[in-house]
Amino acid sequence: MFKRLFVANRGEVAARIVRACRELQIEVVCAASTADLKANFQYLQQADQVVCIGGSAPSASYLQLEQIVQAAKQTNCSALHPGWGFLAENSLFAALCEQHGISFIGPDAATMDMMALKVPARAAAMAAGLPVVPGSEGLLDSPTDAIRVANEVGYPVVLKADAGGGGRGIRRCDNDGEVSKAFADAAREAESAFGNAALYLEKYILGGRHIEFQVLGDGRGKAIHLGERECSIQRRHQKLLEEAPSPMLNSEQRANYGEMSARATAHWNYSGAGTIEYLLDEDGSLYFLEMNTRLQVEHPVSESITGIDLMQQQIIIAAGGSLPCTQDEVQLNGHAIELRVNAEDTDDDFRPTPGELTKFKINGNSIRFDTHLQAGDSVSPFYDSLLGKVIAHANTREQCIDMLVAAIDDADVEGVPTTLGLQRNILLNDDFKNARCDTLWLESFLGGNK
Numbered sequence: 001m002f003k004r005l006f007v008a009n010r011g012e013v014a015a016r017i018v019r020a021c022r023e024l025q026i027e028v029v030c031a032a033s034t035a036d037l038k039a040n041f042q043y044l045q046q047a048d049q050v051v052c053i054g055g056s057a058p059s060a061s062y063l064q065l066e067q068i069v070q071a072a073k074q075t076n077c078s079a080l081h082p083g084w085g086f087l088a089e090n091s092l093f094a095a096l097c098e099q100h101g102i103s104f105i106g107p108d109a110a111t112m113d114m115m116a117l118k119v120p121a122r123a124a125a126m127a128a129g130l131p132v133v134p135g136s137e138g139l140l141d142s143p144t145d146a147i148r149v150a151n152e153v154g155y156p157v158v159l160k161a162d163a164g165g166g167g168r169g170i171r172r173c174d175n176d177g178e179v180s181k182a183f184a185d186a187a188r189e190a191e192s193a194f195g196n197a198a199l200y201l202e203k204y205i206l207g208g209r210h211i212e213f214q215v216l217g218d219g220r221g222k223a224i225h226l227g228e229r230e231c232s233i234q235r236r237h238q239k240l241l242e243e244a245p246s247p248m249l250n251s252e253q254r255a256n257y258g259e260m261s262a263r264a265t266a267h268w269n270y271s272g273a274g275t276i277e278y279l280l281d282e283d284g285s286l287y288f289l290e291m292n293t294r295l296q297v298e299h300p301v302s303e304s305i306t307g308i309d310l311m312q313q314q315i316i317i318a319a320g321g322s323l324p325c326t327q328d329e330v331q332l333n334g335h336a337i338e339l340r341v342n343a344e345d346t347d348d349d350f351r352p353t354p355g356e357l358t359k360f361k362i363n364g365n366s367i368r369f370d371t372h373l374q375a376g377d378s379v380s381p382f383y384d385s386l387l388g389k390v391i392a393h394a395n396t397r398e399q400c401i402d403m404l405v406a407a408i409d410d411a412d413v414e415g416v417p418t419t420l421g422l423q424r425n426i427l428l429n430d431d432f433k434n435a436r437c438d439t440l441w442l443e444s445f446l447g448g449n450k
Contacts, residue, residue, distance in 0.1 A: 001319050002026050002079040002103065006072035007047070009083030010036050010062060012386055013297075015043035015372035017081045020311040022046070029075045031068060033061035035380050041372050049075055056382045062086045065093050072102050079318060081105040085384070088294040091116060105318045107219075107271050107293050114268070115291045117162045119200050125288040128264035133279065133287040135202035143183040147176045149201050156204035159183060161190035161197075167237030168193040172204055205287065207438045209280040210234065211246050212292075213261040214302040214310070216324070218317055219271030224327045225258040226306045229298055232439050233426060235350065240442065241423060242298035243337040244305050247397060247435035248280060257286050262327060272314050273299070297340065297389070300370060304336035304393035336393040337400040343385040345417040354381040358415040362390055364407030379416055387418065401427050 004027040007017045014030060021028040030047040035056035037044075044050050051071045054061035061067075063086055072080050080102050082088040091109040098104060106112070115121045119139055122132050134153045139162060140146045150157045150173065159182055161169025169190035171182035183199065191197035209232045217223040230246035231239045245254065261276045273295045278286040299310045308324055317323070341362070344350045360375045371388025379385065392403040408424045426432050431441060 001321075002315065004029065004048075004075070004077045004079075005105075005315070006068075006075065006077035006080040006102070007031060007083070008062070008068050008072070008080050009086055009088075010372075011041075011383065012370055012372045012388055013083035013085075013295075015041070016311055016370060017083060018043045018046055020309065020315060023309075024312060024315060026315070029072070029077055031062070031071060033058075033382070035382055039378060039380070041377065042374060043372050051075060056380075058086065058382065065090070065096055068093075069096050069100055069102065072097075073100055077102065079103040079105060079315070081315070082294070084294050084297060089116065089292070103318050105272065105314050107217075107274065111268060111270060112293045115293050117196075117198075118160060118164060118290060119162050119198075121290055122200075122288070124268065125264065125291075128267040130260060130264050130276070130288040131286065133202040133205065133289070136200045139198045139200055140183075143180045146183055146199070146201050147179050150176070150179055153201075153203040156206070157201055158204045159186045159199050159201055161186065161194060162200055163194035163196040163198065164190060165194075169199070170237070205279050205281045207282045209246075209248060209438050210239075210277065211249065211257075211280045211286060212275045212277040212296070213258055214296075214299065215261055215265040215270070215274050215276060216310075216313055216317070217265045217268070217270035217272065217274065218323050219269055221266050221269055222323060223262045223265035223270060224323055224325070224330060225262040225265075226302045226308060226310075226330060227258065227332045228254060229296075229301055231298060232437050233432075233442055234439050235442050235446070239298065239340065240419065241337065241339055241426060242301055243335065243397070243400070244301040245332060245335070246280075248284075253284065253286075259327075272317050273310050297386075298338050300368060300389060300391045301336035301338045301393075304368070304391060305332050305334055306330060307333070334393060334395045335397045335400050336391060337397070337404060339390045339404060339423045340419070341387045341390060341423075342419045343379045343387050343416045344419055346419055346422045347417075350419075352381070352385040353416045354379045354385075355416045357387075357413070359412045360387075360415075361412040362388070362407060362410075364392075364403060364410055366394070367392055367403060367407045387413075398433075401433065 027048045029049040087093040091112040094104040095109040136149045159171045171186045173179040187197040214226040229244040233241040275292040277289040368391040392400040
């Protein structure tokens with residue numbers, strides 16, 4: 001096991017890593033920007049050492065590859081955890097860590113490169129036996145090329161950025177004219193966001209639902225899955241609520257697609273925790289979308305129903321350890337729902353609302369609350385607006401809903417607007433209660449409540 005680990009991230013995920021290291025009896029060194037160093041969050045106080053890695057802006061601190069690796073070396077850390085966001089899926093960062101003798105908590109650079117771009121990832125998925133959405137075999141040369149493929153697979157279709165993420169570089173098209181018009185716009189947005197204007201095309205799945213399987217690989221050809229999560233409650237491709245298992249999959253589908261996901265993970269010699277994302281169509285078929293080569297924000301719902309600590313397992317596997325169990329030993333117990341609580345004004349187009357949390361208390365019967373904040377802390381304007389995650393685990397989905405509504409009603413949060421009010425309305429909505437929400441549902445719900 002590692003003696004000392006460097007946390008190359010901030011906020012809630014950094015607090016989660018610190019907790020896992022404490023439980024594994026690993027010394028921990030935390031990176032901090034000047035803004036976070038001044039804030040002196042509780043997780044920084046719990047670290048064995050804190051190193052300032054640069055200015056408040058992410059570009060001056062948490063995105064500085066060489067500064068971070070140098071800090072890890074100078075503090076005698078043998079391992080580094082990237083968390084999620086920032087450099088978590090940056091293959092150059094992973095390679096730089098390895099070059100300096102630091103174990104990167106995650107897959108190797110080659111695997112990250114394979115999954116970083118959507119077209120190579122589609123090819124890798126097909127080679128591993130995963131079903132993919134019908135679409136272009138490679139990158140598109142021009143609007144004419146895109147129109148040709150669109151007519152082959154049938155409208156509606158969606159143009160996507162090869163290097164895409166977060167909903168950028170995506171355009172739905174319903175006819176040739178829309179493809180022709182959207183091509184340049186999508187390419188321009190992709191170039192601006194990712195420095196890569198390349199596009200590909202897929203058939204648009206009407207009524208699609210976002211399903212993802214949590215996988216663990218040992219990097220030596222063995223892998224297991226920990227069931228699926230449903231993440232269809234999204235606004236502009238950003239998740240607001242997640243649950244496990246999906247109310248839309250039956251046990252046969254769960255076993256079938258879970259086995260395929262684990263087999264693909266083993267085929268790639270994948271190391272650590274990863275998520276294989278799918279789109280579920282109205283006929284009950286799943287199609288591969290992408291693989292996230294890191295731990296997901298919503299991992300607690302999978303931890304809740306399996307009893308397996310994914311953060312700890314990431315570290316154990318990176319240290320050369322084995323998988324926590326065989327697939328036959330994985331048990332899915334009950335249901336879990338997570339709310340991402342953000343400092344955002346839902347009545348003002350989800351505008352981020354930095355400021356001081358004058359009160360901050362969220363609890364409830366058997367509720368798990370993952371956060372890095374406490375009353376008196378400030379939400380910084382420099383970073384994402386995530387305040388924390390509220391997770392309910394119970395025997396049934398209905399019990400989880402009731403627990404979360406009660407926790408929201410009992411919450412005492414003041415100082416900044418949050419998403420809790422909207423999430424309460426979602427939980428109590430009949431469409432959600434009856435599992436009728438696809439990936440477009442939230443936009444329609446918001447439009448109908450203006």
